[in-house]
Amino acid sequence: MNATQATRPSAATKPVRWAADTVAAMREGARLRLDYSARSLWRVDRVIEEIRRDGAPYAAVASVLRGFGAYAGEVVARETGAEWGETGGRHWLRTPDGRLWDPIEEAGRCYEGDGSLRLLCQEAAR
16 A cells, blocks of 8 residues: 555545456456556546447446446546545545546446546546
8 A cells, every 4th residue: 555545535445446446357358458547538438338339237237337437536536636535325526626526427327328437537637
């Protein structure tokens, strides 16, 4: 554990783990390298679009979408200095300017064809 991880709020524990698990799964299963860059979110949006086109029921892919959303949240946190928060089991980010973001919910919108993790990151970084 590095100094940054040691000082992060406890609300970050689960999303950080979900993001790391997603990075590992994509590297091993899909041969896709995710590097926590804003640019990598373009690939994540495409993977979610492919899953949607394959017609998998939402319930079957909910944990995968949660992982992609957590990954996007970690990208936002690294790009902006945002911190994870948690309320009633829902994880969200607060950017230093006070705005709230829900990348896990946004991943679900991506799956429904009405969202973009890449655009969420761009907006959060403004």
